[in-house]
Amino acid sequence: MSDDRGACLWFTGLSGAGKSTIANLVIDELRARGHKVELLDGDEVREHLSKGLTFSKEDRDENIRRIGYVAKLLARNGVIAVTAAIAPYRAVRDEVRSWIGDDFVEVHVATSLEECEARDVKGLYAKARAGEITEFTGVSDPYEAPEHPEIRLETSGRQPIESASEVLIWLHDHGFARLPID
Amino acid sequence: MSDDRGACLWFTGLSGAGKSTIANLVIDELRARGHKVELLDGDEVREHLSKGLTFSKEDRDENIRRIGYVAKLLARNGVIAVTAAIAPYRAVRDEVRSWIGDDFVEVHVATSLEECEARDVKGLYAKARAGEITEFTGVSDPYEAPEHPEIRLETSGRQPIESASEVLIWLHDHGFARLPID
Numbered sequence: 001m002s003d004d005r006g007a008c009l010w011f012t013g014l015s016g017a018g019k020s021t022i023a024n025l026v027i028d029e030l031r032a033r034g035h036k037v038e039l040l041d042g043d044e045v046r047e048h049l050s051k052g053l054t055f056s057k058e059d060r061d062e063n064i065r066r067i068g069y070v071a072k073l074l075a076r077n078g079v080i081a082v083t084a085a086i087a088p089y090r091a092v093r094d095e096v097r098s099w100i101g102d103d104f105v106e107v108h109v110a111t112s113l114e115e116c117e118a119r120d121v122k123g124l125y126a127k128a129r130a131g132e133i134t135e136f137t138g139v140s141d142p143y144e145a146p147e148h149p150e151i152r153l154e155t156s157g158r159q160p161i162e163s164a165s166e167v168l169i170w171l172h173d174h175g176f177a178r179l180p181i182d
Numbered sequence: 183m184s185d186d187r188g189a190c191l192w193f194t195g196l197s198g199a200g201k202s203t204i205a206n207l208v209i210d211e212l213r214a215r216g217h218k219v220e221l222l223d224g225d226e227v228r229e230h231l232s233k234g235l236t237f238s239k240e241d242r243d244e245n246i247r248r249i250g251y252v253a254k255l256l257a258r259n260g261v262i263a264v265t266a267a268i269a270p271y272r273a274v275r276d277e278v279r280s281w282i283g284d285d286f287v288e289v290h291v292a293t294s295l296e297e298c299e300a301r302d303v304k305g306l307y308a309k310a311r312a313g314e315i316t317e318f319t320g321v322s323d324p325y326e327a328p329e330h331p332e333i334r335l336e337t338s339g340r341q342p343i344e345s346a347s348e349v350l351i352w353l354h355d356h357g358f359a360r361l362p363i364d
Contacts, residue, residue: 036259048251049231051244062233069230070252077218077261 004035006075007176008068008100009167011084012093012146013109014138015124016116018155018163019084022109025164027082030171033178038074040067040083055135061092068096075103080176088137090144105176107167108149113138115156150174186217188257189358190250190282191349193266194275194328195291196320197306198298200337200345201266204291207346209264212353215360220256222249222265237317243274250278257285262358270319272326287358289349290331295320297338332356 009026011019023039030037046053049066053059064087071081087093097104116138117125128136135141146152151170153163171177191208193201205221212219228235231248235241246269253263269275279286298320299307310318317323328334333352335345353359 038255038259049248052234066231070255073220073252074255074259077220077256077259079259 004078005103005176006036006078007080007103007105007171008071008075008096009080009082009105009107009171010071010087010093010096011082011107011109012087012149013111014113014116014143015086015136016119016121017109017111018160019086019109021160022107022153022155022163022167023082023084025160026167026171029164029168029180030080030177033180035177036079038079038081040070040081040085042083042085045070045083045085055141057089057141061089064089064092064096068099071096072099075100086137086143088141088143090146093146105151105171105174106146106149107151107153108146109153109155109163110145111155113143186260187285187358188260189262189285189287189353190253190257190278191262191264191287191289191353192253192269192275192278193264193289193291194269194331195293196295196298196325197268197318198301198303199291199293200342201268201291203342204289204335204337204345204349205264205266207342208349208353211346211350211362212262212359215362217359218261220261220263222252222263222267224265224267227252227265227267237323239271239323243271246271246274246278250281253278254281257282268319268325270323270325272328275328287333287353287356288328288331289333289335290328291335291337291345292327293337295325 011023013019027037027039045067050063053063067083067085074081120126127133128139137143151167155163193205195201209219209221227249232245235245249265249267256263302308309315310321319325333349337345
């Protein structure tokens with residue numbers, strides 16, 4: 001049996017903050033080090049576990065709980081479950097944390113709204129401002145930033161690979177990740 | 183990393199067939215042999231992944247797909263995911279099988295309707311016959327028995343432990359389970 005420590009590594013932050021980019025860099029490196037990793041991708045989870053749920057607060061929270069439930073099952077079996085779902089509401093993030101305990105690692109990708117909106121990689125902010133998308137986090141829906149995340153990434157002026165390295169160092173220091181293979 | 187082969191071990195059969203009893207015996211023994219095992223319990227899954235789904239065919243199928251999706255994630259990480267959800271419809275069981283491939287092990291607990299109804303451990307058949315429960319598999323809803331399950335358990339006149347042994351022998355013969363520790 002594997003002695004690897006599982007985890008739920010939750011990248012939270014605004015749309016366009018860089019969550020998925022950083023998460024994917026972390027995942028690639030963890031796999032290279034021999035860890036078992038699963039990405040619980042937001043769209044995939046909506047398709048497989050949350051069909052029919054809307055973007056209302058209640059349904060968003062339920063979607064987050066479902067991701068959290070699956071992450072818990074994976075984490076306790078030595079898998080590092082990674083998700084980059086926005087998870088805008090603090091209470092439900094803390095609910096998931098309470099299920100997973102010390103293996104819950106909250107990573108706040110703290111890119112500011114101004115910067116996310118200025119980049120607007122997918123053009124979603126423009127649509128949200130134009131009212132074409134409703135219930136859009138940061139514009140017409142709240143984002144409650146974590147108060148005590150395990151890791152807060154200040155991304156301004158930094159490359160995604162630098163943020164990913166910061167996460168990997170933290171994971172190693174806290175017994176979740178092995179050293180790189182040279 | 184663990185070299186254990188994961189699996190999705192699906193016990194299907196009528197209510198009262200003995201699915202959970204046999205599954206739990208198998209789980210205990212697999213754990214004793216050092217395997218990682220997760221029971222995807224029907225009620226727990228309904229609570230965590232399928233709140234709001236009904237017992238209509240469409241919703242039952244969706245519930246089965248959700249269990250199958252989680253089982254797939256666990257199986258490919260070396261975990262034996264066990265479920266004892268009735269899964270009355272053949273098409274959706276085969277859909278889940280197509281996702282998981284050779285690691286999908288369908289176990290038909292082939293206790294007859296007559297025997298399940300005669301036992302009626304939870305009194306559900308009586309309620310179904312009285313019309314107090316609708317959409318009850320085997321009474322007011324169909325059960326489509328597997329045509330080619332990996333394992334078919336004929337439970338009549340046998341103790342649950344005998345059925346569990348049959349499953350464990352099959353799992354060992356097919357490279358899923360280690361030998362017992364003496």
